[in-house]
Amino acid sequence: MNQKRREKLKENTERLLSEHSSPTSKNPSDVLIIESIKFLAPSKRRKKLLLLVFIGLFLLYFFVLIKNGRVISNFMDIVKEVSEIVIPTFAVVITGYAIFQALANGSTLINLIIVNGKKGSKFEEYNLFFLGVSILYLFIMLLNLVLFIIFKNIPKEWCIKSLSIEANNALASLLIAFYLTFIINAIIELKSFIYNLYQCFNINAASETINYLKEPEETKK
Numbered sequence: 001m002n003q004k005r006r007e008k009l010k011e012n013t014e015r016l017l018s019e020h021s022s023p024t025s026k027n028p029s030d031v032l033i034i035e036s037i038k039f040l041a042p043s044k045r046r047k048k049l050l051l052l053v054f055i056g057l058f059l060l061y062f063f064v065l066i067k068n069g070r071v072i073s074n075f076m077d078i079v080k081e082v083s084e085i086v087i088p089t090f091a092v093v094i095t096g097y098a099i100f101q102a103l104a105n106g107s108t109l110i111n112l113i114i115v116n117g118k119k120g121s122k123f124e125e126y127n128l129f130f131l132g133v134s135i136l137y138l139f140i141m142l143l144n145l146v147l148f149i150i151f152k153n154i155p156k157e158w159c160i161k162s163l164s165i166e167a168n169n170a171l172a173s174l175l176i177a178f179y180l181t182f183i184i185n186a187i188i189e190l191k192s193f194i195y196n197l198y199q200c201f202n203i204n205a206a207s208e209t210i211n212y213l214k215e216p217e218e219t220k221k
Contacts, residue, residue, distance in 0.1 A: 009114050036132035039125065040189060050181055057177035066169045072156045075176060076148065082183055083144045089190070090137040096197050097130045103200045107207040122203075126196055133193050136186055 042050065065074070104112055104123060112123035159168045 009110065032128075032131070033135055036128040036135060038132075039129045040132045040136060042185060046185070046188065050185055053184055054177050054181040057180050058173050061173035061176050062170060066173050070156065071169075071172045072151055072154055072158060075172075076151050078176070078180070079144050079147050079151070083141070083148075086137055086140050086144065086183075086186075089187075090134075090141060093130075093134050093137050093190075093193065096193060097134055100126060100130050100197060100200050103204045107211055108200075108204045111203060111207050126200060129196055130193070133189060136189065140183065140186060 104126075109123065112126065113121045115122045118125065159165075160171070163171070
């Protein structure tokens with residue numbers, strides 16, 4: 001390893017150790033969670049897609065699905081179905097995170113730390129991204145639990161009496177559309193999750209190949 005790579009390795013390692021574990025930080029875990037969530041910020045292209053999805057869902061619920069008057073029970077059914085998808089997905093995400101941690105060792109880890117990304121080293125970016133996805137799905141699980149408990153104890157015909165029926169339907173459609181759009185965005189995020197895991201496999205394979213080519217011919221036999 002040349003001097004330039006050594007300096008880059010030292011610089012990125014020091015940054016990795018000090019960025020989120022500084023003793024002067026009052027809540028390092030909160031800072032770490034916020035930084036990991038920032039990596040999940042949707043791109044401009046996805047924001048436009050999600051906006052169209054939100055508008056479509058709102059119009060669908062307001063003009064079609066909300067008319068049956070079973071808003072509370074219908075929303076509880078949605079939360080149950082989402083939970084049935086999210087819980088096993090969370091297990092897959094944790095497994096993928098564990099695979100990343102297993103791949104990031106030896107020469108692969110060195111290469112990930114040396115290479116700079118948009119914000120810090122590639123290792124830091126991958127690590128924060130996988131952590132962010134894990135926190136996202138954990139948050140959805142907790143959110144669904146809270147929503148289920150709240151709406152379980154609300155009468156099925158409940159509404160805001162100070163508002164008209166149309167206003168209640170519009171508000172319900174708005175909240176359901178927002179919730180489903182948030183869930184859809186989380187599901188779309190799995191695409192990036194799979195892609196980053198694929199990239200880690202490629203980096204690991206390349207690192208192992210380079211190490212093999214560096215070995216003397218006698219050792220290979």
